[in-house]
Amino acid sequence: MTEAQPTLDDYRDVAPPGTIDSLRRLSERVRGRRLVNVSASREVGGVAEILRGLVPLLEEVGVESAWETLDQDGPTPGTAIAAPLHRALQGSEERLPVEVLDELRDFTRERATTMDVDGDVVMTHDALPTGLVEARPQEGVWVWRCHLDVSRPQRRAWTFLRQYVVKYDAAVFSLPAFAQRLPIPQFLIHPAIDPLSDKNRELAPADVDAILARLGVPRDKPILLQVGRFDRFKDPLGVIEAYRLVKRQCDCRLVLVGGAESDDPEGAELTADVLDAASRDRDLHVLDLPPTARLEVNALQRAATIVFQKSTREGFGLGVAEAMWKSKPVIGGFAGGITTQIVYGVTGFTVNSVEGAAFRARQLLADPALCARVGAAGREHVREHFLITRHVGDMLALMATLLG
DSSP states (O other), X not given: OOOOOOOGXXXXXXXXXXXXXXXXXXXXXXXXXXXXXXXXXXXXXXXXXXXHHHXXXXXXXXXXXXXXXXXXXXXXXXXXXXXXXXXXXXXXXXXXXXXXXXXXXXXXXXXXXXXXXXXXXXXXXXXXXXXXXXXXXXXXXXXXXXXXXXXXXXXHHHHHHHHHHTTSSEEEESSGGGOOOOSSOEEEOXXXXXTTXXXXXXXXXXXXXXXXXXXTOOOSSOEEEEESOOXXXXXXXXXXXXXXXXXXXXXXXXXXXXXXXXXXXXXXXXXXXXXXXXXXXXXXXXXXXXXXXXHHHHHHHHHOSEEEEOOXXXXXXXXXXXXXXXXXXXXXXXXXXXXXXXXXXXXXXXXXXXXXXXHHHHXXXXXXHHHHHHHHHHHHHHHHHSBHHHHHHHHHHHHHHHHO
């Protein structure tokens, strides 16, 4: 079922007071201009989730908004190399074959001939569409938006990508720490969540119960939850270790929602280790859900007592904001955008170790009042800083700046 698209006025009850009226005033500066977003996929990944809500809201306030994707004609060779390329850009030590980069170069050159990228502003997202800039028309401002932490990339991966990035008119990063030195202007825009999407909208308790029953997750004891693909940077094995330390003193369940791409050998090996651990523990549930399982993730986050995002390397990590919006205390790794979203001791806790994660989880499980207080503070923090309405405003301001 396709989720209904909210209008801007639908956000009045959830956004900070005055936000919607401010957006309408700001939009007058760029009304009638054309913005083209280009991403790898329309369904898979955080970028797709962001654009799914952002594009129609920009259209509503008068910006002609288009969204092109590399997979619009079906699965592509480009999506198969996304995982190793992104890991290399985020500093993984695994070898990145030169053949992968040659394949991406050929793929983007072919795709450039089939896409409509005429606009006043064209924004490509992350690594896969970056090479499209070589085929840019003479008119229009081109912007590269990087959602990854490329502060310490593999040299080969960054050298390959940088040859395209420097041909853009500007770059946008999610955090200052993610950026590289570039000869083009750089801007900062935090990603944000859509509170009215299927993944974040309010759910009746009966609906939450029904979804968890269908997924086979009992609610007879506190649930610890982590949602994220199974790769080394998300550290699912570290979460399992922390859960086992917690379980020595507090009876609880752990639910891991994730999986690996079929063509990602490292992810497949890690998934096998996770499944092996789960096979020996009735309270450890591993769920491999499709990208479209947004209501299921919503229900799991609402049913959880504590949400983990124990990443050792992270982009912005919007799963943190999603959980905090549902008034859940979050224990996150000290990495990437997690440290921007979590105000330590107020909206959650950041940790550097398995033992630290276990300690904070035990503390929260032993103190329901602390859980409630941290959860409530987290929701208000998201309302002020990480909702899609703020994101719309940032995009309108960026367009106004770039177009003069």
